[in-house]
Every structure is written in structure tokens, then in C-alpha cells.
Amino acid sequence: MTTRTSTDGARDIPEATVARLPVYLRALVTLADQGTTTCSSEELATAAGVNSAKLRKDLSYLGSYGTRGVGYDVEYLRYQIARQIGVTQDWPVVIVGIGNLGHALANFSGFRSRGFRVVALLDADEHRHGETVAGVDVRPFDDLDRMVREHGVAIGVIATPAAAAQDVADRMVACGIRSILNFAPIVLAVPDDVDVRKVDLSIELQILAYHEQRKANGADAVVPSVVPESVEQGSTARGGAA
Amino acid sequence: MTTRTSTDGARDIPEATVARLPVYLRALVTLADQGTTTCSSEELATAAGVNSAKLRKDLSYLGSYGTRGVGYDVEYLRYQIARQIGVTQDWPVVIVGIGNLGHALANFSGFRSRGFRVVALLDADEHRHGETVAGVDVRPFDDLDRMVREHGVAIGVIATPAAAAQDVADRMVACGIRSILNFAPIVLAVPDDVDVRKVDLSIELQILAYHEQRKANGADAVVPSVVPESVEQGSTARGGAA
DNA sequence: TAGATTGTTAATCGATTAACAATC
DNA sequence: TAGATTGTTAATCGATTAACAATC
Structure with a gap:
């Protein structure tokens, strides 16, 4: 080097x-x-x-x-x-999981205008194969390897349900992808040299809720501190939240 | 207090x-x-x-x-x-902009399971009115006021194009909404007591691109330092990036 | 009691901010 | 030159981490 x-x-x-x-x-x-x-x-x-x-x-x-x-x-x-x-150069991107979110991502103009080119849309559900989104065919997930090689993909986007995400990530890593944008609400396990960025919609809303709650409770207790029976403490926990 | x-x-x-x-x-x-x-x-x-x-x-x-x-x-x-x-309580949410992204958000199960209840879907495009997404009718944007009052909405989600986002935010603030989740790629101007969280897809990809570029360039210059003619410096800028 | 693990302290690290000397 | 604004310094603030006393 x-x-x-x-x-x-x-x-x-x-x-x-x-x-x-x-x-x-x-x-x-x-x-x-x-x-x-x-x-x-x-x-x-x-x-x-x-x-x-x-x-x-x-x-x-x-x-x-x-x-x-x-x-x-x-x-x-x-x-x-x-x-x-690095956006003066061209970045071929693959999107896996072509549900509503995948559609939105594939159509998002902000990608293309910044050098990100969606070169492949992959989905495990064969009912989606053959559909064309934003000018790109939806293909079987198994085509990942070939697409990555043919197009020199360096960035992968995961827009699948949580249950499939780790599998997808593993396959991406195996193909040589070292940068992943993950929309699935799950913590991905990847090697150290792989970068994962996470976009988590429900976490963002929860952060807002926390602050909203604080605003609303300026004149009151922080939260109604009633512990419902269903979550009463197990053997190790201490006294209730009176 | x-x-x-x-x-x-x-x-x-x-x-x-x-x-x-x-x-x-x-x-x-x-x-x-x-x-x-x-x-x-x-x-x-x-x-x-x-x-x-x-x-x-x-x-x-x-x-x-x-x-x-x-x-x-x-x-x-x-x-x-x-x-x-604050997710032990119920948070009524309004989503404005029912394109692909709005659809994805409305259908996202992670919201409901954490106490976020989508009570209204609004869109300025009348072609979308009457459509039902995830069991909720798409209504005119002008219904915002009424929906916020009727349902006690405290959190607004903006999934419109960038050009419409500031307008939507202004109207939300006027209705009393003080927590906004913004997906439009634009910096919103809001009063100090309003919380805005931003989810910006292209920014996330750009951050990945930055790191990817650094990985790829371990053996080479940071970037090909050629300044194209189209961006050659104006009168105030100093020497080229030779 | 001995082993395990929390909750907290204190040190370190990184990010933000205000202020201003450098300089166009 | 006088006015304006950058680039940098140094102080402050907040977040992370390791280590360990408290305690189950």
C-alpha cells in the first residue's frame, strides 16, 4: 500500500x-x-x-x-x-426487497442525482419477478452474485422484512459488498470491515414521542407510574413504581 | 407548573x-x-x-x-x-404525502406495535383521495386541521416532495403539532418548541459512499484530483487542485 | 460464603462553540 | 486603507469507556 x-x-x-x-x-x-x-x-x-x-x-x-x-x-x-x-463518481447500488419501501427507494430521484445508480432490484418473492420499477426489472434474489459482479456493486440496500435481513446481509457480504444501508428493524451482524448504516422509522418516532411526552408533562408527573399486572416484577425486581 | x-x-x-x-x-x-x-x-x-x-x-x-x-x-x-x-401510551399520527413512501409508512407494522396509530392520510393530489391504505382513507390536505383536532394528533410525518414540505410543516405547526418526522430532503424552518427529526435517504448513502471511497483508495490517492472545467474556480478561489 | 453482575466513578475521547488573528 | 469574513485556537461541553466498589 x-x-x-x-x-x-x-x-x-x-x-x-x-x-x-x-x-x-x-x-x-x-x-x-x-x-x-x-x-x-x-x-x-x-x-x-x-x-x-x-x-x-x-x-x-x-x-x-x-x-x-x-x-x-x-x-x-x-x-x-x-x-x-465521493459523489463525483458513479455508485452502482442494489436494492433487495421490493415492497412499498423498495418501490419508494427505486423511484427516489435523490439517489440518481447524487451518483447512485440502481442497477438491480431483487426480491425473494417470485410473484414480483418480471415487474419493472423505475426502468429496472425485478429479479430473483439468487441473481445477487451475478449482478454484483457484472455491475461492480459496492453498496447494498436492504428493504426486506426483519426476518430476512440477516440472510440478505450475509449474502451481500459473501458477494464482496462492504457498505450496507439497512431499513429492516434489526441489528445486523457483519464483519468489522463492513459498514452498516441503519434507517429505523419506528426508532425515529419513538425519539419524538419521548420529547413530546416531556413537553406534555411539564405540569404533571413524568409518566403515569402504574405498573400493569402483566408486567409486575419477577423474583429479582424491587418494589413497585408507586 | x-x-x-x-x-x-x-x-x-x-x-x-x-x-x-x-x-x-x-x-x-x-x-x-x-x-x-x-x-x-x-x-x-x-x-x-x-x-x-x-x-x-x-x-x-x-x-x-x-x-x-x-x-x-x-x-x-x-x-x-x-x-x-412514552410508548405505553397511544400516539395518533398523521401522514402527509401518500406516494410510495407514504404507502410504505402507512403499512409499516412497526408503528402500530409501538403505540403509533395512523389516524389520517393526507395528500394534495385529488387523484389519490378516496383510496384506502392500511384501512385508512386518503383525504385532502385541507382536512389537516380537523383531523388533528378530532384525533388529538401530536406527531406529523411529512412524506411529500421537497417542494411541498415547508408548506406542510407550516400548516402542521399552525395546527399545534410540535413533533415532526420529515422525509423530504430539505431543511425545515420551524419555531424553537417544535422538534423535527429528519430521515434522509440520500444522505445515508452519501455517508456510506464516503467510507467506501476511503476503503477503495487505500492504495491510491484519496480522489482523482482533477477539477473539471465546468467547476473551475471563480475569481475568488485559489490555485487548482493539481 | 463465594461468585456474579450491577450501578457509579473517574479518565478519556470527540464534538461544539466563541473568539480572534490572519488576510482578502 | 478600512471593512469583512475566513480558518484556527482554546475553552467548554457531552459521550464513551474501563475499572471497581457495592451488593445480590
């Missing part, structure tokens, strides 16, 4: 920063679409929903792409961020 | 912990379904995909629900976490 030869100062970008770069990228695209050619860190930060100190700190990990006293060139910064994230 | 009278020691639970409680809850449900009645922090942590130190620290914010030398009673801990999150 040769030493890296990046031309900018970027070495290790903190995870929190990596997660915000796509937000900045989107804000820059919006600004460009509006005809804005230059923006300050303050303007870009507002568009991205963060404060300007954080924005400048984040951008400083990429290099020095602004001009003091002036701001940032929108197109230039946009390109630099896109390059760092 | 009366002082809070919670019976446990829980006061302010850190955000990072709040985000993990639903994961623990799911792991406990899975364990219970398998017939497990007691588990150690180590077992539960493994099931949840975290380390046991973090799990115990997280649980310590809720109170003291384990037994030293023994572990946790699965049903009892499950109830305590559900109560803290």
Missing part, C-alpha cells in the same frame, strides 16, 4: 463532520440553482441549518476553499465537497 | 441515550419472544449491538432496575423503558 497522496490537507474527517457534508452539498446545490455564485459561511450555515462556527470548522477539515473577506465560491465549494464525499 | 413527581431518579436523559432506548426496547422484546426471562447487561448489550458499559450507563439514567449478581428481568425492564420513552 502506497501512502496516500491527496493534494489537500484532508486526512481524517471526524464522523460528525462527514454526516454534515451531504447537508452542505445540498444547500450549495440549492444556492446555485437560485443563481447565487458566492456565499458567506453565515449564509451557507443558515441554509444548512447549523451555526457558522460549526460550518467553518467542518470545512476546515477539507482544506481551505474560502476567501477571507469574501466568502465561498458556490460552484467551487460544491465540487470540492462532492469530491471529498 | 407543578414540579415533576416522577418516582424514579430519571431527570434529564442525554440525547445519545434517548436515541438508544428504542434499540434496547426492541432487543428486550426479541428476548421475551424467545422465552428469555432474565438477561445480563452483557447479553442485552450484544443483542442491541452496543457494549455493556454503555448499556449500563444508559440504564442508570432511568433508575436502578437490575439486580446485582443476577441481571435484569426482561419483562420488567421492557416495561420501564417503554414507559420512559
Whole structure:
């Protein structure tokens, strides 16, 4: 392995920063679409929903792409961020599980516009085979291997029910996929060198519910602390929640 | 406002912990379904995909629900976490935007099983009105007010295209909704007392792409540093990325 | 009692923020 | 030059982790 030869100062970008770069990228695209050619860190930060100190700190990990006293060139910064994230190149993606969610994902324009190309739709249910979604045929799950090889797929999306997800992940890993976006509500077990990101709809709602409950209970107890009989403590647990 | 009278020691639970409680809850449900009645922090942590130190620290914010030398009673801990999150109560939810994603959300069983009840499906497109999804009629967006009042909706889900999302959010806020789950790829502007959580599919893929690119480039430069003519710097930017 | 495991402490690590010197 | 804004420093804050005393 040769030493890296990046031309900018970027070495290790903190995870929190990596997660915000796509937000900045989107804000820059919006600004460009509006005809804005230059923006300050303050303007870009507002568009991205963060404060300007954080924005400048984040951008400083990429290099020095602004001009003091002036701001940032929108197109230039946009390109630099896109390059760092890797969305200047083409990413072939496979989606497994073509239910409602799989359909939504296959049709999602935000993928294509950012270099993600859905090259295969796979489903274990043969009733779905032959259907075409967003111009791509739905094929048997067993075609995974071939699709990954033929198209050089590096990213897999799992949109199956929870019960099937681990199996799908195992097969993806066996095919050489090392980046997985998982929509199934289950913790996947994968080797260390495989990245899994999880999108969990019910967890997001539960986090909202927690905060909503706190808002609603400003004038009252945290929660009605009645332990229903069905969950009364087992032998090891202590006194009730009076 | 009366002082809070919670019976446990829980006061302010850190955000990072709040985000993990639903994961623990799911792991406990899975364990219970398998017939497990007691588990150690180590077992539960493994099931949840975290380390046991973090799990115990997280649980310590809720109170003291384990037994030293023994572990946790699965049903009892499950109830305590559900109560803290607020999913022992019923949360009426409205979904706006009944495209593929809206359909997927309306049909998602993970909502109902955690106390989230979809009471209204709204769409601005009148071609969708009258359709029934998961047993709920699709109605005009203008019914929002009435639905929120009639059902006591506290949580709104936005599954519209980006262009419509801010409008929808404004209307939701005007109706008194203070918790929003947003699937539209746009930064929403809302008052301070409104919680917005964002699920952004293309951002998740971009984060994966960033890491995938780093893996692939172990033996090479970080990125092919060629600046295409179309994005050559404007007047303010400095030298090329040679 | 001896063994096991929790709940908590304290150290470490990483992220955020404000402030300002550098500089266009 | 004077005004504006970046890039960076240093302080603060919050999250993670390891270790262990408390205790079942």
C-alpha cells in the first residue's frame, strides 16, 4: 500500500463532520440553482441549518476553499465537497426487497442525482419477478452474485422484512459488498470491515414521542407510574413504581 | 407548573441515550419472544449491538432496575423503558404525502406495535383521495386541521416532495403539532418548541459512499484530483487542485 | 460464603462553540 | 486603507469507556 497522496490537507474527517457534508452539498446545490455564485459561511450555515462556527470548522477539515473577506465560491465549494464525499463518481447500488419501501427507494430521484445508480432490484418473492420499477426489472434474489459482479456493486440496500435481513446481509457480504444501508428493524451482524448504516422509522418516532411526552408533562408527573399486572416484577425486581 | 413527581431518579436523559432506548426496547422484546426471562447487561448489550458499559450507563439514567449478581428481568425492564420513552401510551399520527413512501409508512407494522396509530392520510393530489391504505382513507390536505383536532394528533410525518414540505410543516405547526418526522430532503424552518427529526435517504448513502471511497483508495490517492472545467474556480478561489 | 453482575466513578475521547488573528 | 469574513485556537461541553466498589 502506497501512502496516500491527496493534494489537500484532508486526512481524517471526524464522523460528525462527514454526516454534515451531504447537508452542505445540498444547500450549495440549492444556492446555485437560485443563481447565487458566492456565499458567506453565515449564509451557507443558515441554509444548512447549523451555526457558522460549526460550518467553518467542518470545512476546515477539507482544506481551505474560502476567501477571507469574501466568502465561498458556490460552484467551487460544491465540487470540492462532492469530491471529498465521493459523489463525483458513479455508485452502482442494489436494492433487495421490493415492497412499498423498495418501490419508494427505486423511484427516489435523490439517489440518481447524487451518483447512485440502481442497477438491480431483487426480491425473494417470485410473484414480483418480471415487474419493472423505475426502468429496472425485478429479479430473483439468487441473481445477487451475478449482478454484483457484472455491475461492480459496492453498496447494498436492504428493504426486506426483519426476518430476512440477516440472510440478505450475509449474502451481500459473501458477494464482496462492504457498505450496507439497512431499513429492516434489526441489528445486523457483519464483519468489522463492513459498514452498516441503519434507517429505523419506528426508532425515529419513538425519539419524538419521548420529547413530546416531556413537553406534555411539564405540569404533571413524568409518566403515569402504574405498573400493569402483566408486567409486575419477577423474583429479582424491587418494589413497585408507586 | 407543578414540579415533576416522577418516582424514579430519571431527570434529564442525554440525547445519545434517548436515541438508544428504542434499540434496547426492541432487543428486550426479541428476548421475551424467545422465552428469555432474565438477561445480563452483557447479553442485552450484544443483542442491541452496543457494549455493556454503555448499556449500563444508559440504564442508570432511568433508575436502578437490575439486580446485582443476577441481571435484569426482561419483562420488567421492557416495561420501564417503554414507559420512559412514552410508548405505553397511544400516539395518533398523521401522514402527509401518500406516494410510495407514504404507502410504505402507512403499512409499516412497526408503528402500530409501538403505540403509533395512523389516524389520517393526507395528500394534495385529488387523484389519490378516496383510496384506502392500511384501512385508512386518503383525504385532502385541507382536512389537516380537523383531523388533528378530532384525533388529538401530536406527531406529523411529512412524506411529500421537497417542494411541498415547508408548506406542510407550516400548516402542521399552525395546527399545534410540535413533533415532526420529515422525509423530504430539505431543511425545515420551524419555531424553537417544535422538534423535527429528519430521515434522509440520500444522505445515508452519501455517508456510506464516503467510507467506501476511503476503503477503495487505500492504495491510491484519496480522489482523482482533477477539477473539471465546468467547476473551475471563480475569481475568488485559489490555485487548482493539481 | 463465594461468585456474579450491577450501578457509579473517574479518565478519556470527540464534538461544539466563541473568539480572534490572519488576510482578502 | 478600512471593512469583512475566513480558518484556527482554546475553552467548554457531552459521550464513551474501563475499572471497581457495592451488593445480590
